[in-house]
Each structure stands twice: as C-alpha cells, then as structure tokens.
Amino acid sequence: MSKIPNTRNSPLNRPQPQPVPADPNQPTGEYSPEHPLFEDPDALATRLVESEDFLRRNKNVLLGVLTLVVLAVVGAFGYYTWRTSQDEKGQAAMFQAVNYWEADSMKKAMKGDGQYDGLEAVAAEYSGTKAGNLANFYAGVASLKEGQYQAAIDYLEDFSSDDLLVQARAYSLLGDANMELNKYKEAADFYNKAANHNANEFFSAGYLLKEATAREMAKDYSGAVTAYDKILTDYQNSAEAAEAKQFKARAEGLAGK
The missing domain is CATH 1.25.40.10 (Tetratricopeptide repeat domain)
Structure with a gap:
C-alpha cells in the first residue's frame, strides 16, 4: 500500500472545521481586548450608559459652555458688522477734512468748518477703525506743519500701516x-x-x-x-x-x- 505524500493539499494539512457554538448569537472567535467596543456588545452598552450618565450629571455645565460659544460667535459677528459700519461713517466724515488737508488749509482740516468734522474729531470718534487710523496720519502731518510737534508725535504714534x-x-x-x-x-x-x-x-x-x-x-x-x-x-x-x-x-x- 503506497503512502500518500504529505503535501499542502493532503488531508493532514487541510484546515479543520471549527465547532459551531450551540448558541448562534455567541461570537465564534475569541474576545479581542484591542477593540472592546467592536467585539463586545456589553462593553459598548456600558460605555453608552456611562456617556448618558455624564451628560445627565453635567447638563447645566455643558449648556452653559454651549451658550458661551454661541454668544461669542454672535458677539464677534456683531462687533465686525458694527466696526465695518463705523469705518464707513468715518470715511465719509473725513472726506471734506482730507480735501482741506490737500488744499493746505490745515486749521480747517483739523477743526472742521462747522458743517463737516475735522481730523481731530474723526480720529477720536472713530478710533480703532481704518478711518480713525488714517485720520491719525493726516492729523499728525497737519500738526507738524502747524508747529504742534508734541501733538504730531501723539497722532503719528497712534498710526500704523x-x-x-x-x-x-x-x-x-x-x-x-x-x-x-x-x-x-x-x-x-x-x-x-x-x-x-x-x-x-x-x-x-x-x-x-x-x-x-x-x-x-x-x-x-x-x-x-x-x-x-x-x-x-x-x-x-x-x-x-x-x-x-x-x-x-x-x-x-x-x-x-
């Protein structure tokens, strides 16, 4: 009787069937601790219960944080809108003052003419806007020409570009x-x-x-x-x-x- 060679296709080397568990709801493989939530439904259920409990215990804190975030976003948007509006108003208010400045009429440029604001008013009223910043530059130059040297320094130090x-x-x-x-x-x-x-x-x-x-x-x-x-x-x-x-x-x- 000839011997069957022990090859990879021989019955000896073929994978043996795994026993089927009596309960089909039980996992066939062993529990893997590397992925407890994916492998073990009980672990997932426990985690969900813990999360629900955390939310229940910290509901007020979480709502407070959420409220602060919403208020911060709304406030930032409101400030940006207000500042843009202020800058547009400042640019319009400064228009005539710049005309006086370019005509070398420095006193009217600085003080205004009774109808339009001067650079002094624009720099003070619209501080923090682009218009106010630019008014500081014009006012600094005007003050320098008028011999108001310390005022020129004050205005120019508040200017940046x-x-x-x-x-x-x-x-x-x-x-x-x-x-x-x-x-x-x-x-x-x-x-x-x-x-x-x-x-x-x-x-x-x-x-x-x-x-x-x-x-x-x-x-x-x-x-x-x-x-x-x-x-x-x-x-x-x-x-x-x-x-x-x-x-x-x-x-x-x-x-x-």
Whole structure:
C-alpha cells in the first residue's frame, strides 16, 4: 500500500472545521481586548450608559459652555458688522477734512468748518477703525506743519500701516517732530527705523542722512559715521552719497578717529 505524500493539499494539512457554538448569537472567535467596543456588545452598552450618565450629571455645565460659544460667535459677528459700519461713517466724515488737508488749509482740516468734522474729531470718534487710523496720519502731518510737534508725535504714534513705505514715512515724520523738540537721540532712532523699514534705494539713503545729522546733533559722532558709512556702502549711487562722503570726514574728526 503506497503512502500518500504529505503535501499542502493532503488531508493532514487541510484546515479543520471549527465547532459551531450551540448558541448562534455567541461570537465564534475569541474576545479581542484591542477593540472592546467592536467585539463586545456589553462593553459598548456600558460605555453608552456611562456617556448618558455624564451628560445627565453635567447638563447645566455643558449648556452653559454651549451658550458661551454661541454668544461669542454672535458677539464677534456683531462687533465686525458694527466696526465695518463705523469705518464707513468715518470715511465719509473725513472726506471734506482730507480735501482741506490737500488744499493746505490745515486749521480747517483739523477743526472742521462747522458743517463737516475735522481730523481731530474723526480720529477720536472713530478710533480703532481704518478711518480713525488714517485720520491719525493726516492729523499728525497737519500738526507738524502747524508747529504742534508734541501733538504730531501723539497722532503719528497712534498710526500704523501695512503699507511699508507709508509706515516708513510715518517713522521719518516722528523723527522730524522730535528734531523740532530738540530730542535728537529719539529723532535719530526714528530715522533709523524709517531707513530699515523695507529698505530701498529711493528713500532709505535720505532717511540715513537725516539720522546722521541727528546723531551729530546728539554728539553721537560714532553713530553718525556709521550712518554715513551705510549710505556709502549700500546706496553709493544715491544723490545723498556725495554729502555722506563729505560729512563723514567731519564726523570722524569730531569722533577722534
């Protein structure tokens, strides 16, 4: 009698049928602790009961949190709508004041003409809006022209712009106002900020030349030499380069170099 070779298809290697449980509702496989909720209905039921109990015990807290979230969303939307409306009103109110400003009628631009608000009123009433922010810039320039240097500083310090060139201009105007108040170090620092805020070949050399002058007025001759050197190194083709070269020699002599 020949032996049957023990191959993968031989009866010896075929999978043996698993016994069928007496109760068809019982799982045929063993319980897997890795997925208790999927494998064990009792665990899932227990978890649901625990969740319901948690919700019941913390109902007031959860309702309070939900109320706060809803109020925050409604409040944020309301504030955005109100602020947009205020900005539109501010832009309209400032229209005539800007016309006076452009016509170099600074007093009417600042105070208004009895019928239309001036920049002072717009900056105060619409503070926090784009219109109020822009009114601060116009008012700062107007105050500077009128010789109200501290007022110019106050307005310009409340102004900020995403436009890099406009913001650099505001820094330079702050330098001008401080120069008029004989605050030379403060002026030099603002000119330096203006020169390095989006540094460019069109305006930075001029701001650096102002910085060097302010440094000399503050008797910071080494600082002045540094500003002159930056002009000659970074902006050697600028109109300010010739002055920088001339004044640098004087500053070096005063600095003892």
